[in-house]
Amino acid sequence: HKLSNYPFANKTEDCLTMKFLFSLFLANLAVASAGKVIPGNAAIKADSEMGMKLLSQARKLEENGDDAENDMSWVVGYSLKFQGCHHVKQWNGDADDDEDVKIATKRLVRFRLCPSDMCTETNAGGCKSGYGDYVLDLDTYINSYYELKEQVTEQNCENHMNNNCDCDDDDGKGDDFNRDYCEYDCFVDAGMSECVDQNPYEDDEVEQVDIKEYLECAQLEVENNEDRKLEEDEEEVAYYVGPYCAKQGGDIYLGVFTEDSCSEFADDYGGKTTYEELTGQTLPYSSESLVGMECLSAQEVDDDGEVAVYEQFEELYKAAGKCENNLAEGTVEYPNSNACSYIEGVRIVREDGVVRSSGGRASPVATAFIVIFAMAFVAMGFYVYYLRTRLGVKKDTLLD
Numbered sequence: 001h002k003l004s005n006y007p008f009a010n011k012t013e014d015c016l017t018m019k020f021l022f023s024l025f026l027a028n029l030a031v032a033s034a035g036k037v038i039p040g041n042a043a044i045k046a047d048s049e050m051g052m053k054l055l056s057q058a059r060k061l062e063e064n065g066d067d068a069e070n071d072m073s074w075v076v077g078y079s080l081k082f083q084g085c086h087h088v089k090q091w092n093g094d095a096d097d098d099e100d101v102k103i104a105t106k107r108l109v110r111f112r113l114c115p116s117d118m119c120t121e122t123n124a125g126g127c128k129s130g131y132g133d134y135v136l137d138l139d140t141y142i143n144s145y146y147e148l149k150e151q152v153t154e155q156n157c158e159n160h161m162n163n164n165c166d167c168d169d170d171d172g173k174g175d176d177f178n179r180d181y182c183e184y185d186c187f188v189d190a191g192m193s194e195c196v197d198q199n200p201y202e203d204d205e206v207e208q209v210d211i212k213e214y215l216e217c218a219q220l221e222v223e224n225n226e227d228r229k230l231e232e233d234e235e236e237v238a239y240y241v242g243p244y245c246a247k248q249g250g251d252i253y254l255g256v257f258t259e260d261s262c263s264e265f266a267d268d269y270g271g272k273t274t275y276e277e278l279t280g281q282t283l284p285y286s287s288e289s290l291v292g293m294e295c296l297s298a299q300e301v302d303d304d305g306e307v308a309v310y311e312q313f314e315e316l317y318k319a320a321g322k323c324e325n326n327l328a329e330g331t332v333e334y335p336n337s338n339a340c341s342y343i344e345g346v347r348i349v350r351e352d353g354v355v356r357s358s359g360g361r362a363s364p365v366a367t368a369f370i371v372i373f374a375m376a377f378v379a380m381g382f383y384v385y386y387l388r389t390r391l392g393v394k395k396d397t398l399l400d
Contacts, residue, residue, distance in 0.1 A: 072309050074331055075317060079119040079295040080148075081126030083110040085138065085245035085252050105263040107138035107245055109252075110343060111316075115328075119295035126295060130328040132335075134320035135343050139216045141316065142243050142252065145291055146215055148312035152296060157187070157195035164190065209284050214254060217242030217262035222278045239266055239274065241283075243290055251289035 087107045111134050114127035125131075161167070165186035167179050180200040187195040197208075220239040242262035244255045256271020258264045266274035275283040298313040321339030324332065 071332075072314055072317065075113065075298045075309050075313060076307060077116055077299070078113040079116045079126075079297045080145075080313065080316070081112045081114050081119055081295055082145075082291050082293060083112050083125070083133070084249040085109050086249055087245050105244075105261070107243070108135055109138050109141040110135050111141070111320075113298075113317075114295065116295070116297050116299070121294050124293070129326065130331075132322060132324040132327050133340075133343050134317070134322055135339055136316065136320040138243060138245070138252070140319050142215050142290060144312040144316045144319075145296075146212065148296060148310055148316075149292075151310065151312070153194050157192065160190060160192060160195070161186070209281075211254075211284065211290075214241040215243065215290075217257070217260060219260070220256065220275075220278070239271075239278065241271070241275075244270070246289070252291050253287070253289065254283060254285040256283065 085107065086109075087105050089105060112126050113132045113134070115130045118127040118130065120126065161183065165183060167182035167186060169177060169179055178200070184196055184200050187193065217240050220241045222239075237258070240257045240260055240262055241254060242257065243252050244262065245251075246253055253270060255262070256266040256274045258266050265271055270286060272283050272286045275281070275286070298309050300308050300310045302308065321342055322336040323340035323343045324335035325337050325340060327335055
C-alpha cells in the first residue's frame with residue numbers, strides 16, 4: 001500500500017521531510033563553520049592566550065637555537081628603528097590581595113632592524129626592504145635602549161670634544177679661562193645639549209631625577225613636605241613611576257600610578273599633576289618621549305679600531321620575538337619567523353593606544369554556503385507547506 005492511503009500520511013511525510021531538511025541544514029552549517037579557519041598568514045590577537053603563548057614559545061626557540069642563529073656578526077651593518085609602543089590588558093597573575101589590580105597592563109614595543117645605509121629618521125618605518133621586525137616587552141626594551149643610547153651619546157660627545165673643542169687648559173689660554181664654560185659652549189653651539197649635565201653659568205643646581213630608577217615601574221620616593229599634611233584619618237598613599245605608551249602609540253612617556261603594576265594613573269593627566277604636587281617639580285619625560293625616531297647603529301668601534309656589536313643590541317635581539325621574512329636573502333642562514341603572526345596582531349592601534357588586533361576573518365566561501373543553504377531551507381519549507389496544502393485539498397475532494 002501507498003503511504004498516502006493512510007490518514008496520517010500527510011503529517012508523517014511533512015514530519016520526515018522537515019527532519020531531513022533540518023538535518024541537511026545543520027550538516028551543511030557545520031561544514032561551512034568548519035571552513036572558518038585562521039589562514040597561515042592571518043594575524044593572531046596580541047592580547048589572546050594564543051598570542052601570549054606564541055610569543056613565549058618564540059623566545060624559547062631563541063634560547064634553544066643553534067650556533068648559526070646565535071651568530072650576531074650580520075647585525076653590525078644594521079640600525080635600530082623604533083616602530084611603536086602598544087599595550088594590552090591581561091589578567092594579573094600576581095594579584096593576591098583584594099587591593100591588587102586584577103587586570104594589569106602589558107606593554108609591548110615593536111622595533112625594526114634596518115640596513116644602516118637605508119635607515120632614515122624621517123621615514124616612520126625606517127626602511128622599506130631588507131629589514132627584520134621584532135616585538136619585546138617595554139621594560140626590557142627601554143632598559144637596553146637607554147643603556148645603548150647613553151653609550152652611543154657618550155662616544156659621540158667624546159669624539160666631538162676631542163676633534164672640535166679646544167678646551168684643554170694649556171699655556172695658550174688666558175687666566176680667565178674656564179674649562180667648564182668652554183665645554184658647555186662647545187656642546188651647546190653644536191646642538192649637542194645631551195652631552196651637558198649641568199649649566200655652569202647657573203649657580204643654583206637643580207637636583208636631577210635619575211631616569212634609570214624609573215625605567216621600570218618603581219615606587220616614587222618623596223621627601224617629607226611639611227606644607228603638605230594628611231588628615232588624621234587619611235592613610236599615606238604610595239605612588240609609582242614608570243614608562244607607558246602614548247595614546248597614538250608613537251611615544252613612550254613617564255607617568256605616575258597608584259599601584260605597583262603601573263596600570264592605574266594617579267590623575268587624568270598621566271600623573272603629571274600628582275607629581276608636581278608631591279615634588280614641586282615637573283615630571284621629566286611626561287611630554288617628551290623617552291625614545292626617539294633616530295636610527296641607532298649596532299656597530300661599535302673601540303679605541304683600537306676593532307668593529308663589534310653593542311652588547312645592548314645583542315640583548316634586544318636575543319630577547320625579542322622575531323619576524324625576519326623580509327631580511328635580504330643570505331643575511332642569516334635560518335631566518336626566524338616564529339613571531340610574525342603575533343607582530344601582525346599588534347599593528348592596528350586605537351586612539352587610546354590599546355591594541356586592536358585583526359583577528360581571523362570568516363571565510364567568504366563558508367559565509368556563502370551558509371546563506372545559500374539557509375535560503376534553500378526556507379524555500380523547501382514553503383514547498384512542503386505547498387504540498388501539504390494541495391494534498392489536503394485533494395483529500396477533502398475524495399471524501400466528498
